[in-house]
Amino acid sequence: MSHLAQSGTAAQQADLRPALTLLTGFAPEAVNAAADLLTRADPALLVVGYDLAALAGEGTVRRTVRDGTGVIEDERTALEHGCLSCTVREDLLPALVRLARTRPGGDIALVLPPNMEPETVATACSWTHVDGAPVTDAVRIDSVVAVCDPASLLDTLDSDQDLADRGLHAADDDARSVADTAARQIEYADTVLLWALGTGPGSGFDTYEHTRLAVLLQRLNPWARHLVVDLDEPAWLSARLRRSGRFDPDAPEPYGRGLEGYAVGSHEPEPDCGVVAAVYRARRPFHPARFHQALPAIAGKTLRGRGHLWLASQPDAIVAWESSGGGVAMGDLGRWLAATPDEEWEHSSPERRVTADLHWDADYGDRETQLAFVGLHFAADELTALLDACLLTDAEAAEGERRWREYDDPFDGCFDGKEGIQQ
Structure with missing residues (x-):
């Protein structure tokens, strides 16, 4: 027995690749403060930071590398295309591989700027090659940590601005909103950190408000580990953020979780510190015209919504739903298995096929709407x-799919690509 235990431990320790911790969030001061605590706990930790302020205009990025002793590198790089994906592919990933090779004994923390989403980095790491080898041969993503500042969190999640309105767009065609970007950073994280330094007595920050924000974050990302930093304790924070092994590269996207059999969110319709969470499910499709007309009211009631749905007029398409800041983004998630030839089912994940089998409906197959909403003081029943x-x-459902496809459809042609429709 002891021999087996030792063998297992050795196998776990065999992965000598540097562990990469992604620190993300829409409050740069809080994110950098978290990185500072980590370097105080381990001065050998490499912290890579990016300034993309000049990316959209000049096509340049500034990359810094530091450890507990100070700045090691400070370089500005010109990118031919001046876009976010180019930054990741042409500068960030080669830099990470180089640092992993030159400092094989040390881990890396990557501080992402507010306009860079961790999913972009994680996805690129999974398929990009540097010097003929996958990035993941040199470094492994260990955890994705969303750092949230209580002073700005609510205003950010409720903002009706685009990144461009704040000069944070990463390219001329970057049409992302502030609220969407911040929400995705939180939802993609495996660990959510609520920054609380300076929120004690005399700080002017209400303890109830801090508790409310903690509940809000738990509702936004119920599958993450949630931490509150209220003490200046580098060792405590480092032990909980680094080498946690919490990142799952195969986890489904938040709005597609229901297709894989995971919960799309938590259902907590009774307010907790004013925070309400509601999951809506329906087997029948939405009428395209009535649903389109209701979009402003649906999005306006809550801070955040995500999930998938189906429209009667487009019964083959799975439609992704995201709402935040009063706006809506809808896109293409592919085809329902009920609209997919049997021989093509094998292209779907085993989890998706099992979920479809377990919940198959005689009339609608695997078609189902699952939407999760989170907000403050909204009535879930309304x-x-x-x-x-x-x-x-009932009368419209009885007309059948052939008639549904003839409905006037404001969404016609909107879901040929992932971007879909935005309002």
């Missing part, structure tokens, strides 16, 4: 009634 009113009536 939101449910609003969504129910968009579903096909």
Whole structure:
């Protein structure tokens, strides 16, 4: 028995690749403060930071590398295309591989700028090659940590601005919103850190408000580990953020979790510190015209919504849903298995096929709407009634799919690509 235990331990320790911790968030001061605590706990930790302020205009990025002793590198690089994906592919990933090779005994923390989403980096690491080898041969993503500042969190999640309005767009065609970007950073993280230094007595920050924000973050990302930093303790923080092994590269996207059998969110319709979370599910499709008309009301009731749905007029398409800051983004998630030839089912994940089999409906197959909403002081039953009113009536459902496809459809042609429609 002892021999087996030792062998298992050795196998776990065999992975000598540097562990990469992604620090993300829309409050740069808080994110950098977290990185500072980590370097105080381990001066050998390499911290890579990016300034993309000049990317959209000049096509240049500034990259810094530091450890506990100070700045090691400070370089500005010109990128031919001046876009975010180019930054990741042409500068960031080669830099990470180089640092991993030259400092094989040390780990790396990557401080992402507010306009860079961790999913972009993680996805690129999974398929990009540097010097003929996968990036993941040199470094492994260990955890993705979203750092949230209580002073700006609510304003950010409720903002109706685009990144361009704040001069944070990463390219001329970067149309992302502030609220969407911040929400995705939180939802993609495996660890959510609520920064609380300076929120004690005399700070002017209400303890109840801090508790409310902690509940809000738990509702936004119920599958993450949640931490609150209220003490200046580098060792405590480092032990909980580094080498946690919490990152799962195969985890589904937040709005597609329901297709894989995972919960799309938590259902907590009774307010907790004013925070309400509601999950809406329906087997019938939405009527395209009524649903389109209700979009402003649906999005305006909550801070955040995500999930997938189906429209009667487009019964083959799985539609992704994201709402934040009063806006809506809808896109293409592919085809329902009920609309997919049997021989092509093998291209879907085993989790998706099992989920479809378990919940198969005689009339609709695996078609189902699953939407999760989070907000402050909204009535979950009123939101449910609003969504129910968009579903096909009994008479409309009886007309059948051939008639549904003839409905006037404001969404016609919107879901040929992932971007879909934004309002």
